[in-house]
Amino acid sequence: MKLLIKGGRVVDPASGRDELGDVFISDGRISEKREKAERTIDAKGLVVAPGLIDLAARLREPGYEYKATLESEMDAAVAGGVTSLACPPDTDPPLDEPGLVDMLRRRAKALSRARVYPVGALTVKLAGERLTEMAELAEAGCVAFSQANVPLADTQVLWRALQYAATFGFPVWLRAEDRWLAAGGVAHDGEVATRLGLPGIPAFAETVALGALLELVRATGTRVHVCRLSTAAGVALVRAAKREGLPVTCDVGIHHVHLSEKDLGYFDAHYRLEPPLRSLRDRDALAAGLADGTIDCAVSDHTPVDEDRKQQPFAEAEAGATGLELLLPLTLKWGAARKLPLATALARVTSDAARILGTQSGRIAPGAPADLVLFDPEAPWRITPESLKSQGKNTPYRGYELSGRVRATLVAGNIVFEQP
Amino acid sequence: MNALPDAEALLERLAAQIRPRLVPGTAMIGLYTGGAWVAERLHAALGLAEPLGLMDVAFYRDDYSRKGLKQDPKRTRIPFEVAGRDLLLVDDVLYTGRTVRAALNELFDYGRPKSVALAVLADRGGRQLPICAQHCGAEISVPEGARLRLKRAADGRLSLEVERGA
């Protein structure tokens, strides 16, 4: 279909373009030719940007259908302007078999909403003992390999897994957390955890593992993407590693550039996240690191959790927050707080994420896939359970007002979400 | 309205009333806060042998469900054996009678007295229970909705006041 998106503020982070203009779509791709459009979308007052690329969103299928389904979460994705997402392998069963990956991709494709990029399990059942058939999994569609939130304590296995992945040039996405130092912890080991009497996860649980991981990267040359940084010291380690020229990238959960341990309040389990919300100093370092590019991109870390599992004493509640629909407004809020140009803020959830994913989406340029989001950056929105399409209503932002509402989302030139 | 009587004068009158009728061995118990002030003066004026007892009825009041526990209940101290004794309860103002009812209940948790009499500085009427004072300084009428209060100055001088809308 030939589509004209007329009169919007076109922001393309990859090129730095930020101006009023029109965007033409033909055969599912951005076109430079001005052809007669079959449909015109009036984008006056709206920002026209590449669709968001979220590197961590749990769709809860297979295995956790009572928490959420592919349908509901894909609806949530496009309602949030997310046109591509990578899902971690911690499904049930974990994504360690090509058949499971294949089925997931087919299901997602049949729904015709966002593009789904499965991340395969690095070890069988994520158990940290045997390597998965990475080549087979890659052929089935896995874009990288990961342990999700399951620690890989055996450094011998970690080393071999990195080596094996490097053989094929596969990226490995890992959270840096030392299993022993983090054991039993549910909150950042600091003032607030001490006051609330919660078992803590010290900051060095991240840096000890990160130091070891970087050392292994030096030895193996594996492309490693560090997931969900949570400490100021961790940002510093990645900065040094990049300066050294190591093939390292990293991301941060969007909640972690806004919230800190101080927000736990009176044991509100909606603030129970993995990794935990840490000190103000850590939060500020993460927000600054995302701004200066040390942290390559922000992710939602979308994790639907039913309310029963949140109405528990803090340490017994399930960790995680819903995030697909909040990634855009929270990214805009972060960008505004740091006084960044819109293109820079959006880069962290579009072009920069695309680079790590290795996809052609994430930019507005002739020939690129027409994955776009049209949004009103000023439109306010009260976050309530009813206003969220995800089955997960668990968010620390419940009752808050955020700015940034999606009016339309396109994937491959098809309008997959529209809200007048 | 007539001027309020002088509390010091009432005190003298009350002591004069009680003195001839006092049973030997009677022990006195003053009810916090106003009753305790009156009792301290009476105890000295009558020269009683037994030490003075002081009682806070906070834990025996009948309005706990409505009003909760009032601030700073004091410690009841009864420094003599209650069982088999003639007792004189002393309060500043007798009104509905509920405070005295609470005091009697509390008293009986200490033992079974031989007799209990009540002496008050002022009786303002308005009884809601079948309670009366054996000794009374004066009957004072107070408009409804107002409160009759005993005050003690820094030098110990007692005076009566009417507080509106209390």
Place this chain on the structure above:
Amino acid sequence: MARNPQLNDHGELRHLLSIDGLPREVLLQILDTAEPFAGVTEREVKKVPLLRGKSVFNLFFEPSTRTRTTFEIAAKRLSADVINLNIALSSQTKGESLTDTVANLSAMQADVFVVRHAASGAPYLIARHVKPHEHVINAGDGRHAHPTQGLLDLYTIRHYKKDFTRLTVAVVGDLLHSRVARSLIHGLTTLGVPEVRAIGPQTLLPAGIEALGVRVFHDMRAGLKDCDVVVMLRLQHERMNGPLLPSAQEFFKNYGLTAEKLALARPDAIVMHPGPMNRGVEIDSSVADGPHSVILPQVTFGIAVRMAVMSIVAGN
């Protein structure tokens, strides 16, 4: 941050969940109210009719005999009806959620829930879900708080030392796992104690504890110097011979309270312990039974303090 869930709209105590965040006036009100209740416990008829007709439900998700018994005694002395529920053995193990358990009990006309739970914050969750006329008293949640113990410790200190603003108080031992220590520290700092010391090995002191307003000592002798009050904390056996401590013997040698170490404190120092004591581990018998020890009076005061707490919350 949300309003303190312990206070109602008039700033009165509706639940007692933690000493942390309570205004000075509320703490003093509780201590002042405990005074006359101590008087009640000393006379022959130890009951007052204050809570007659009210039901106090002891919800103990963590087993306890001592604390449960003192709450039961306190409630009965207020003429309340007491129902004891050892939840550990019943519906929780059948998978019933905490909020469902409380809802079921609410339907049975409860007025006060006394809750002990292994997870920090559980009483807050319960307080969020009870009806407006119901009250929650925290009898200990995880490592977080044991406010009635903190209050009875404060009452004990005030009884013997009178003025908080001139004291040096040392809290010794396993602060990391101790809800008693946290509650006491909050109470001491709120009531204006100028120096609160935390004494213990690094493995037993929680991260950032200085932020609670304490001065940390690893050397017990240095920490005890000129103290007016020494509070010894219980050490659990399962924590020893592990990565936190090598042995009971070594702990006693360095952090156990002996007469010799106590001599470094002020001559009129008092020794406290929340109990139960591990003789020869935290404290030498000669000290526990000696003239400085106020450990037994602590227990008596505990009943009066709990009577005060129940009377105050149930009336608001």
